[in-house]
Amino acid sequence: MALNSGATAKYLVSSGRTKGLNLSSRRAPAKGAIGRIFSGIGLVLGGKAGAGLISLAYLFMATRFLGPAEYGMLVLVHGYVTTVCGIIEFPAWQAILRYGAEADRDGAMNRLSRLLRFGAKVELAGGLLAILAAMLLVPVVGPHLGWSPKAMAFAQIYSLAVLGSVRSTPAGYLQLRGRFDLIGLHNMVQPSVRLIGALIVMAFGWGLKSFLVVWLCAALAEFAVLWGMGLWLAWRQLGSSLWRPGGGSPSRENPGIWRFLAASNADVTLSELAGRVSPLIVGWVLGPAMAGLFAVAQRATVIIAQPAQILGNTAYAELSHMVAQGHGGAPLRNTLIKVIGIALAGALPVILAVTLIPNQIVTLLAGPAFTGAANVMIILVMARTIAMIGPPCSSALSALGHPALSMTANLVSSLAFLPLLPWLLHTCSLMGAGFQALGQALLASGLLALLVWRSSLRR
Secondary structure, three states: OOOOHHHHHHHHHHOOOOOOOOOHHHOOOOOOHHHHHHHHHHHHHHHHHHHHHHHHHHHHHHHHHHHHHHHHHHHHHHHHHHHHHHHHOOOOHHHHHHHHHHHHHHOOHHHHHHHHHHHHHHHHHHHHHHHHHHHHHHHHHHHHHOOOHHHHHHHHHHHHHHHHHOOHHHHHHHHHOOOHHHHHHHOOHHHHHHHHHHHHHHHHOOOHHHHHHHHHHHHHHHHHHHHHHHHHHHHHHHHHHHOOOOOOOHHHHOOOHHHHHHHHHHHHHHHHHHHHHHHHHHHHHHOHHHHHHHHHHHHHHHHHHHHHHHHHHHHHHHHHHHHHOOOOOHHHHHHHHHHHHHHHHHHHHHHHHHHHOHHHHHHHHHOHHHHHHHHHHHHHHHHHHHHOOHHHHHHHHHHOOOHHHHHHHHHHHHHHHHHHHHHHHHHHOOHHHHHHHHHHHHHHHHHHHHHHHHHHHOO
16 A cells, blocks of 8 residues: 555554654645544544444343343443543543644654643543542432442442543544554453453342442553553653653643643533433432433434544544644635534434334343333434534634633533423423433534634634
């Protein structure tokens, strides 16, 4: 295969020959951007496809073994921890990509090393705070979610699962270097551990607590493997500068990085808040069994939601390079439109299948005890499809240096619809959660598309 400029840069990256190399200058900023984006998402989705099949296997086993009530309890404990983590953690991947692209452009490897160390310190500190908060809030939240004293005691230990999400710094570096193959492999870690653990738990006839132990081990494995990958690649490419990057202040070398971090993290928190909080509100209002049904309906829509989020993350690396080279106007808009169009077209088969045979899909996934999730699953798939517009638009706004605009759009949509969820659940039962998700997706996607279009016109 002939190596074009983009492939040459990727070869040099993968072989570790990047010291002092200005990678950005070797990229064609607009030409081939869509190909590079979907090449990256293809590698990640390869891992996600395998992970998805494994996830379906342990979902098939766990739902039938535990039943709606205990499976709902498992989901609520995990959902509580991930929600607290999502609110308090401080991921740095967007800053790594945005400012790392500038360091690449200038061939400043020491600056990149200092940026990575800065991102790691900030993120790990945020993760520690999230663990402590999750432990302290269990006695307050647990009784409202129907947890027993034993469940609350273990939920405090399960707070360590926060670490499963504290891994954006190495993920950002892998994206910056185009190593989506490693990200794809990492996607297999969590479901593989869960599947192996589920088989062991079922073989010995253990219960809910053992499933929680398995999920905790899976989260810790996610943390360890991705940090290991990131450190290995950074050591190969940056060498001793990773450990001794010399003098220099990341905040002075990367003007506005604290403001960018605050805005981008608030944006990510708000964009994911409804998806994380909704199962907890369902459990609070309708009980663990209904939370279990809702979790199955959500799981069935992951086949749309995960590619959309991966697409946004993958596109962000490419869009950051485009903006760094002065192509943040019409080339960025054209790339964004094509990327979203291809993604929506790819979702059509899933939409048709879920609309035509919802009961059969739910029964296949979780068993006849969960057929009550079928109708809400249809509404959630519609919401997820509309929401596919959001991640690429948010990535474009962040690449343009305006993460606060994306945060504003997600804040407005969350404030408009999330407070309605308890009332909708009381009025429409579980279907209310679907209506809330659909309304929020329409408002958020519309606002994000409008904001990215206006921002790019100024370039």
